[in-house]
Amino acid sequence: MPTRRPAAALALAAGLLVIAGGATGLLLTRHSTPAMRPLAAGVGALPAPTAPIVAPPQSTSPKPVAAPVSLTIPLIGVQTKLLTLGLTSTGTLQVPLLSQAGVAGWYKGSPRPGSIGSAIIVGHVDTTSGPAVFDRLDQLTRGNKIYVKRADGTLVEFRVTSVQTYLKDHFPTEDVYGPVPDPELRLITCGGAWDYATHHYLSNTVVYATEVS
Secondary structure (H helix, E strand, O other): OOOOOOOOOOOOOOOEOOOOOOOOOOOOOOOOOHHHOOOOOOOOOEEOOOOOOOOOOOOOOOOOOOOEEEEEEHHHOEEEEEEEEOEOOOOEEOOOOHHHOOOEEEEOOOOOEOEOEEEEEEOOOEEOOEEOOOOOHHHOOOOOEEEEEEOOOOEEEEEEEEEEEEEHHHOOHHHHHOOOOOEEEEEEEEEEEEEOOOOEEEEEEEEEEEEOO
């Protein structure tokens, strides 16, 4: 994983589509000369799922859980409310506006955290003015704890099982979004090398976690 971490870098997408109106996506690695970087011109969009994102119904359906409202990751100091995100008009995932870079968002087309399937949460890593909500996401390792609070006051605990970085051109959509038999969580932002020609990051960082509570 990259280790360069100056105070500010360029806002860019986590591979999720740029929101209309100026959002440039999710960010990850910090760079050494942020003042020399123009605003990102655009990024490769991370597509929304093209197939069901939840596992097939089981013979005994679990009780529905409440919608998520906040995310806590003690190891890296994350304490954020959760926005509710959908799809853009072009069918790709929304991301928080850059003015909301300190807040993560849950994709409402994915399961609610604690339900069967892969719940998707995305967030910026930094902007031109400094670190954002997922600034240290790449520091997580297997066994670290993640907590999601839900609207009914319940708290669901997850444990990190893997942290992966993928080139955006080879993003494993099925692995990230695909059906799983247990309640799982995916945290997504950008990472890898910075492309000076296109002004965006070449990779996505994905944290995989499984419910333990």
